[in-house]
Amino acid sequence: MKILVVGSGGREHAMVWKLAQSRRQPVLYCAPGNAGIASLATCIPIKSDDVAGLKDFAIQEKIDVTVIGPEAPLALGIVDEFRTARLRVFGPTRNAARLEASKSFAKEVMAQAKILTAHSKSFEKIDDALAYVERQKLPVVIKADGLAQGKGVIIASTQDQAKQAIVDSMEKAVFGQAGKQVLIEQFLDGEELTIMAFTDGKTVVPMPPAQDHKRVGDGDTGLNTGGMGAYCPAPLGTTEIQDRVRREVLQPMVDAMARLGSPFQGVLYAGLMVMHGAPYVLEFNARMGDPETQVVLPLLKTDLVDVLEAVSEHRLDQLSVEWHPDATVCVVMASGGYPGAYQQGIPLSGLPPATTLSDSSMVFHAGTARRGHEIVTAGGRVLSVLGRGRTLLEAQGEAYRVVKTISFEGCHFRTDIAHQALKA
Ligand SMILES: Nc1ncnc2c1ncn2[C@@H]1O[C@H](COP(=O)(O)OP(=O)(O)O)[C@@H](O)[C@H]1O
Ligand SMILES: [Mg+2]
Numbered sequence: 001m002k003i004l005v006v007g008s009g010g011r012e013h014a015m016v017w018k019l020a021q022s023r024r025q026p027v028l029y030c031a032p033g034n035a036g037i038a039s040l041a042t043c044i045p046i047k048s049d050d051v052a053g054l055k056d057f058a059i060q061e062k063i064d065v066t067v068i069g070p071e072a073p074l075a076l077g078i079v080d081e082f083r084t085a086r087l088r089v090f091g092p093t094r095n096a097a098r099l100e101a102s103k104s105f106a107k108e109v110m111a112q113a114k115i116l117t118a119h120s121k122s123f124e125k126i127d128d129a130l131a132y133v134e135r136q137k138l139p140v141v142i143k144a145d146g147l148a149q150g151k152g153v154i155i156a157s158t159q160d161q162a163k164q165a166i167v168d169s170m171e172k173a174v175f176g177q178a179g180k181q182v183l184i185e186q187f188l189d190g191e192e193l194t195i196m197a198f199t200d201g202k203t204v205v206p207m208p209p210a211q212d213h214k215r216v217g218d219g220d221t222g223l224n225t226g227g228m229g230a231y232c233p234a235p236l237g238t239t240e241i242q243d244r245v246r247r248e249v250l251q252p253m254v255d256a257m258a259r260l261g262s263p264f265q266g267v268l269y270a271g272l273m274v275m276h277g278a279p280y281v282l283e284f285n286a287r288m289g290d291p292e293t294q295v296v297l298p299l300l301k302t303d304l305v306d307v308l309e310a311v312s313e314h315r316l317d318q319l320s321v322e323w324h325p326d327a328t329v330c331v332v333m334a335s336g337g338y339p340g341a342y343q344q345g346i347p348l349s350g351l352p353p354a355t356t357l358s359d360s361s362m363v364f365h366a367g368t369a370r371r372g373h374e375i376v377t378a379g380g381r382v383l384s385v386l387g388r389g390r391t392l393l394e395a396q397g398e399a400y401r402v403v404k405t406i407s408f409e410g411c412h413f414r415t416d417i418a419h420q421a422l423k424a
Contacts, residue, residue, distance in 0.1 A: 003305070004029040004058055005041065006048045006078070007069025010332070010366035010384035011290035015067060015304075016041045017362065018297045022305040026064075031057065035375045036365025036383075051078045058087050065090060065308055068266075071147060074286050075101040079266075090308050092286050095262035099253070100269075100286040103145050103183050110281060113256035115249055117281040118273075120185035126170040133162045133184055141185040144169050146178030150214075150226055155187065190275030191420070192282070193236050194292050197250045197270075198307055201263030203316040204250045205307075208299060208323055209237025210292045211420065216339060218416045225339040226381055229417035231329045231392055232295040236274055236420070245270060245279050253284065265311060294364050294384045295328040329395040329418050330386045331403050332366070336410020338380035343410065345369075346377045350406040361402045362386040377408060392418050 003026045005015050013036050016028055020040045031054060033043030046053040049072045058066055066082060068074055068091035077094035091097075098105045104122035122145065123129035133140060142165040144152030152175050156162035162184075169179035197206040211234040216222040237245075249270050257264040269285035269292075288296075297304070301322040310319040335342035344367075352363060364386060367379015383406065387398030396418050403413060 001026045001064045002061060004031065004063045004066040005069060006031055006054060006066060006073060008032050008034050008048065009290050010364040011288055011293040012069040013037050013364040014294045014297050015069065018300065018304045022303050024305045026305060034365045035368040035370045049073050049076060051076050051081050055081050055085055059085060064088060067308065069287065071100055071287055075147060088312050090312060091266040092264050093262065096257055096264040097286040099284040101147055103143055103283065104181060106284050109256050113252040115252055115281055116278060118186040118188050120183045122181060122183050124181050126166060129166045129170065129182055129184060130163055133166060134159065136184060139187045141187050142166055143183040143185060144175045144179035145181035145183060148175040148178045152179060188273040188275050188280055190273040191236050193234055193272045193274055194289055195237060195245045195270050195272065196288060196292065196296065197268050198311055198316060199254050199264060199268050200311045200314045200316040201258055201265045202314065204246060204254050205316055205321045206242060206246050206250060207296050208233040209242060210234055210295055211236065212289065212292055213414060213417055218414055223339050227291045228332045228414045229330055230291040230295045231418040231421060232299060233327065234421060241274060241279055249279060249281055291330050291332060291384050294330040294386055298328055298386060298388060299324045299326060326388055326390060327392040327395045328386060328388050329392060329399045330384045331399045331413050331417050332381050333383040333385060333403060333406065333411050333413045334381050335377050336412065342380055344378050346409050347374045348406065348408045351375060352405065360388050360398050363402065392421050
């Protein structure tokens with residue numbers, strides 16, 4: 001069987017690595033992939049948002065299943081295109097992916113499904129937004145409606161900041177089309193948690209709870225990033241919270257999408273704020289998270305190919321999905337300057353050869369490329385180093401043990417991944 005993974009980050013490396021362990025021994029392709037993925041899959045130089053190019057490749061190469069990593073091709077309708085061409089694909093259709101691609105659409109469906117979330121109001125006219133925000137308590141949250149690469153949310157602590165954020169988004173169009181509509185949202189004060197779930201449009205199979213670290217600096221300080229690390233399971237996601245999220249968030253959302261005629265198939269990601277012991281939805285994503293995937297997938301005991309098939313054949317209810325009871329921690333090693341401007345093409349040293357990695361650690365590549373005999377940086381987030389153990393403390397020790405052996409000029413990483421869980 002031939003499987004194509006679309007994407008090029010740490011998330012896709014973790015997917016390819018997991019698929020490579022399948023007893024079904026699939027032949028793996030990744031588009032476009034990176035230098036680490038290249039040791040497990042044939043990398044094809046087609047960009048992840050080149051829907052037509054990917055479709056032609058899948059037809060030509062007779063790919064059995066295509067798995068979509070990032071959100072952009074989903075929002076462009078890659079799943080619809082593949083289905084029309086009778087190609088099997090793992091991910092939601094364009095309509096279903098609107099749960100991520102339009103925050104106001106997600107809010108509408110949450111309201112219909114009575115899912116707990118922050119109060120918010122959506123605006124298409126700047127004057128209305130500016131008038132409304134004046135009457136809101138501070139801090140207040142301003143969100144671009146569309147996909148803004150994790151930069152579209154501003155938490156404003158003054159009216160001036162809030163108005164500036166509205167003007168930047170709606171008038172100056174700093175997020176392009178994605179910010180023409182904004183949401184003004186109530187600020188929720190709590191602790192964040194991610195729970196992702198496999199779903200075939202009907203059955204929901206939640207994954208263990210994870211927590212990521214968005215801020216660049218130790219102690220959750222500094223600028224927001226794509227994610228500097230993650231750990232799993234997050235103790236904040238108690239059995240009670242997991243149960244409530246399944247019954248009160250994930251299942252109602254999947255049911256609501258089916259009722260709307262846009263059944264959601266793939267991975268549904270719930271970004272949550274746990275406040276006063278209750279799970280409030282901050283957002284939905286229509287795919288797996290990065291770096292959450294790197295800590296969650298290694299704990300999946302069931303063959304991932306079996307899960308992909310059960311989802312695409314709508315028989316997830318017949319598969320028992322099992323998880324290892326271990327803990328994982330992943331530390332992102334980033335380029336100097338990231339999340340601001342950074343250099344690329346810097347050689348990496350000390351990378352352990354893939355074959356020396358044991359059960360307790362793994363180096364997933366995020367932004368790397370091959371240049372002759374060297375592996376060089378090719379992105380802001382360069383590596384996701386995974387440690388695994390019986391406890392989070394053990395997993396954290398493993399991750400940092402490996403991080404210390406790798407270096408590149410300008411490299412920085414957080415030294416406190418999983419601190420929220422370990423301080424307890
Ligand atoms: N209502 C809210 N109250 C407090 N913090 C929020 C709220 N909405 C978003 N945030 C913060 O902003 C981050 C990004 O918001 P999110 O809705 O996840 O958008 P995106 O991931 O698309 O940028 C969240 O991870 C959270 O830290
Ligand atoms: Mg988010």
